[in-house]
Amino acid sequence: MIPASSAEKMVYCAENMDNTRTMRVFDRSEVFFHATDPLASPWPYTVPVGGQTIVTHQDGMVRRSYHEHVLILTLSGAGRVEVGGQVFKAGPDSLVWLDTSQKYGHGADRGAPWTYLWFAMAGPGLDRLHEQLALLDNPVIEDLGNLCDCFEAVIAALRAQLPDCDAHLNAQVAAAVAALFRKRAATWAAVGNDPINEVMRQLRRRIDGHWEIEAMANIAGLSPSQLFRRFKAATGTTPIFWLRQERMMLAEHLLTATTSQIVGVAARCGYSDPYHFSRDFKRHSGVSPRRFRQISRNEPTGSS
Structure with a gap:
């Protein structure tokens, strides 16, 4: 999920869970892998890979099939996301949920570099939830910048590789998925008689x-x-x-x-x-x- 990109220092402002804002910096793309045996693990979710990315329009589109669900949180710039023959824009604080077993594409929009945090996940119910959230129609969910700390916790766990890594990863995946569900709950309530x-x-x-x-x-x-x-x-x-x-x-x-x-x-x-x-x-x-x-x-x- 990390194409080659220019190593340009990016500074962005993210909103914490308590609504305070802090400056964060990263100056390069990084990817971290984690191996888990899903049959031996007591935890429902696996997070095989995640990282942080800086990419420009010249780097092109990522289209490879990974057969996993991937969450992408935009920090700055804008991404171009292609799903189901449609094109969507992912701006700051937006979250993209991609089922990479389906045909898709993503890359930086024209203009400033696209910076984002991301991780792949697998586990029971994710296919079903992805479908119920109608993410095949529109994979971009706005105003989820409050998940920045969650994504950073996932990346920190992947980087550290401590013995309790899977426990931390499962807690953060559950938090992210719950936030997505809550975000759509108001819409569902409005169409309860649909x-x-x-x-x-x-x-x-x-x-x-x-x-x-x-x-x-x-x-x-x-x-x-x-x-x-x-x-x-x-x-x-x-x-x-x-x-x-x-x-x-x-x-x-x-x-x-x-x-x-x-x-x-x-x-x-x-x-x-x-x-x-x-x-x-x-x-x-x-x-x-x-x-x-x-x-x-x-x-x-x-x-x-």
């Missing part, structure tokens, strides 16, 4: 039901074509694909946290045919339900 939100609530409430587009459209009070357009605009995906993702998230939880047989997990996730369930699950996670359970419990391959 028909698309009502469809999603009903799908979650009866996730094991036999759902057809016509039934979803009736809940929303829309035609099937209107539902499709509005649902995709709100979530970045189709109702059927969204429901399948919700079911796969539930399946992962049940396979990890319960001893239910595969056929029982399939039924609770809306699949009457275990073969169909296993096929969809492997397409989603890359392994069979049985193998996923073994991996999540650190069991040998031959275990049942």
Whole structure:
């Protein structure tokens, strides 16, 4: 996530959690790596890499696929972010959340160098939260400069590599994600009666039901074509694909946290045919339900 850049000293003013403002300085791009075994770690999140970046428009765009979620907090200048065929501007105090498994690009806008703090993260629920926050439609969230201390704490932990590094990283990731959620909560409250939100609530409430587009459209009070357009605009995906993702998230939880047989997990996730369930699950996670359970419990391959 750090392209080559000119080493120009950058001074910026960031707002602390107590609303006081202090001057901070960094004069070069730095990146720090951290290795964690997600199967052995007791912590839900991993932060494999993070750092601080100074980049100019001449350095071009970053487009490589990392298959991780990345948070970028702009300190000064402005970034250009490309997602879903659209271009967004990330100015000071804005936060960008990118799913780097999807097609994306980011680089400095024209003008002053773009300086930012960033880190990559992985863990349960991040795909789902990214979707629920509608970040596929707009990955930029304004007025989150108060997270500067959080990002600096992540980078400090990555730099120090102390024995309790993972504990510190998980605390900061949780704080950042909670701040994002709170930021969007007011918007969600304002659209609490939105028909698309009502469809999603009903799908979650009866996730094991036999759902057809016509039934979803009736809940929303829309035609099937209107539902499709509005649902995709709100979530970045189709109702059927969204429901399948919700079911796969539930399946992962049940396979990890319960001893239910595969056929029982399939039924609770809306699949009457275990073969169909296993096929969809492997397409989603890359392994069979049985193998996923073994991996999540650190069991040998031959275990049942």
